[in-house]
Amino acid sequence: MAHWREQKRERTRNALREAAFRLFAEHGYEDTTVARIAAEAGVSHMTFFRYFPSKEDVVLRDDYDPVLEELIRAQPPEKPPLRRVRDAVMSAVPAVYAQERQALLLRSRLLLATPALRSRMGESLNGSQTAFERGLSDPAETDTPPLAARVVASACVAALTTAITAWVEEGGTGDLPALMDQAFDALESLGVPDA
Amino acid sequence: MAHWREQKRERTRNALREAAFRLFAEHGYEDTTVARIAAEAGVSHMTFFRYFPSKEDVVLRDDYDPVLEELIRAQPPEKPPLRRVRDAVMSAVPAVYAQERQALLLRSRLLLATPALRSRMGESLNGSQTAFERGLSDPAETDTPPLAARVVASACVAALTTAITAWVEEGGTGDLPALMDQAFDALESLGVPDA
DNA sequence: GAGTAACCTGTTATCAACTAACATCTGACG
DNA sequence: CGTCAGATGTTAGTTGATAACAGGTTACTC
Missing domain, CATH: 1.10.357.10 (Tetracycline Repressor, domain 2)
Structure with missing residues (x-):
């Protein structure tokens, strides 16, 4: 209902966060590039930065x-x-x-x-x-x-x-x-x- | 005058710090590149990182x-x-x-x-x-x-x-x-x- | 004082985080 | 249906930071 847009936004946001935490646990924070996180979540690396102002914010927020x-x-x-x-x-x-x-x-x-x-x-x-x-x-x-x-x-x-x-x-x-x-x-x- | 080396080291270190603070005051922190600081102090940008592990450390230390x-x-x-x-x-x-x-x-x-x-x-x-x-x-x-x-x-x-x-x-x-x-x-x- | 080892520096190449510009697509809404 | 705004991808570029190698300078020893 009301604005499907926001739901989709929330989903990609979660997908990014979950992919990030999974990769961090698997390969460590430093050895996980933003590009990899984005790919894992099915988006491009630019989209990542549109949701989180920096790599660190995924964890800090x-x-x-x-x-x-x-x-x-x-x-x-x-x-x-x-x-x-x-x-x-x-x-x-x-x-x-x-x-x-x-x-x-x-x-x-x-x-x-x-x-x-x-x-x-x-x-x-x-x-x-x-x-x-x-x-x-x-x-x-x-x-x-x-x-x-x-x-x-x-x-x-x-x-x-x-x-x-x-x-x-x-x-x-x-x-x-x-x-x-x-x-x-x-x-x-x-x-x-x-x- | 034991060890000329340490004196020179201390001088370049100070030169880097002073150049950094001067440029920060002049153009702001973000708009001052490490390369510029190093050039101003008469060294290469690699030397900068050999004295300070990161740009921020010049101010933080x-x-x-x-x-x-x-x-x-x-x-x-x-x-x-x-x-x-x-x-x-x-x-x-x-x-x-x-x-x-x-x-x-x-x-x-x-x-x-x-x-x-x-x-x-x-x-x-x-x-x-x-x-x-x-x-x-x-x-x-x-x-x-x-x-x-x-x-x-x-x-x-x-x-x-x-x-x-x-x-x-x-x-x-x-x-x-x-x-x-x-x-x-x-x-x-x-x-x-x-x- | 010559020789050698340790150290410092510059050059170059490379990586990854981040930004900007533009084109594209896809829902939203009248 | 047609327009429009928001979301996304592509590409290219800037910058902080690291690695590898080479040249030069200082210290230390015989």
């Missing part, structure tokens, strides 16, 4: 940020900022973890093991940080949020990244939500005098 | 990390981790700031304004995080530091990055050390119930 932004905004404003982010994140992670654990592990492993991707991760994390900042800020306020809010957001992103990194490094055997809880605990006890 | 690692390690171990990092950093920043303020601003501005550089910043930050982790850990311990220490390190790097970003965004008019203090304050009050 995800659409968690807008969801998290909303979840943070929906938190009761009387909670301190870190609490709002923490509760919002932990309200969503377990479900995703239960459902996409394997895919998440593969993607994260690839991300951390490939220099080209690892170096561009900062970009993605920056997007998450911005989403967190927006979720914490009054949407009426138009200018940049105060420094304190930005620090909270960046610290949360850093903590979550550290948790995922630790999870991947131990082979994905541990419980990721638990690690995230630990990481948030470490953040909350940053100010207390004893460790 | 710095040698603060080992210094900071030592400064953190020299802190009294009875201080809580965040304090050790904070005091170490703030013991060194003002001097650097007084002396290299302009250069630091130019470099940071270029870094934040150029997508290609911004996206690879994470790599550099990752190095700083590792340095912080090592400074916080017992050097006798060989395996990876505990999650809590890694979260502290990553949060500090994130806070400092946020401070520098804010500093650049306001045109470098403010006082960077003061902003860093604010950022650390925000970190320390992460756990307290009121804002």
Whole structure:
């Protein structure tokens, strides 16, 4: 129904992504050319770049940020900022973890093991940080949020990244939500005098 | 005058870096080819890559990390981790700031304004995080530091990055050390119930 | 001081990521 | 049915980055 166009677009998009991940797992990221991915998906290499601005974006792109932004905004404003982010994140992670654990592990492993991707991760994390900042800020306020809010957001992103990194490094055997809880605990006890 | 070689090496290295920054300021990062930089420094484009593994590294490389690692390690171990990092950093920043303020601003501005550089910043930050982790850990311990220490390190790097970003965004008019203090304050009050 | 090994550099060729220009086709819509 | 916009392929070109080889220069030794 409505616009078959978009359906086809979504299908080629998925075909490209799936072909890419399959080839990456098979021959490694560096040894997989864009042309090969495109051929595998039945399109030309130009079409690839019309769907993904760069080779790295196939792996880096995800659409968690807008969801998290909303979840943070929906938190009761009387909670301190870190609490709002923490509760919002932990309200969503377990479900995703239960459902996409394997895919998440593969993607994260690839991300951390490939220099080209690892170096561009900062970009993605920056997007998450911005989403967190927006979720914490009054949407009426138009200018940049105060420094304190930005620090909270960046610290949360850093903590979550550290948790995922630790999870991947131990082979994905541990419980990721638990690690995230630990990481948030470490953040909350940053100010207390004893460790 | 031991080894003329190293002196010459250092000179071409500087010539390349200076030519690069000059051309970047003049024509922008993207519109400056590696071949042009090399020509400007009087060498071939291959020589450029023998000194810098990539075009981005000319801007990204710095040698603060080992210094900071030592400064953190020299802190009294009875201080809580965040304090050790904070005091170490703030013991060194003002001097650097007084002396290299302009250069630091130019470099940071270029870094934040150029997508290609911004996206690879994470790599550099990752190095700083590792340095912080090592400074916080017992050097006798060989395996990876505990999650809590890694979260502290990553949060500090994130806070400092946020401070520098804010500093650049306001045109470098403010006082960077003061902003860093604010950022650390925000970190320390992460756990307290009121804002 | 000659000889040799190590190092640095330039030339050339090649690869792969990415971009631009143009032609083509195929649904969408009146 | 006819037009039009969006999606795709072809081709060609730019640029960052690597490899192989050759020539020259510095250091080290006998």
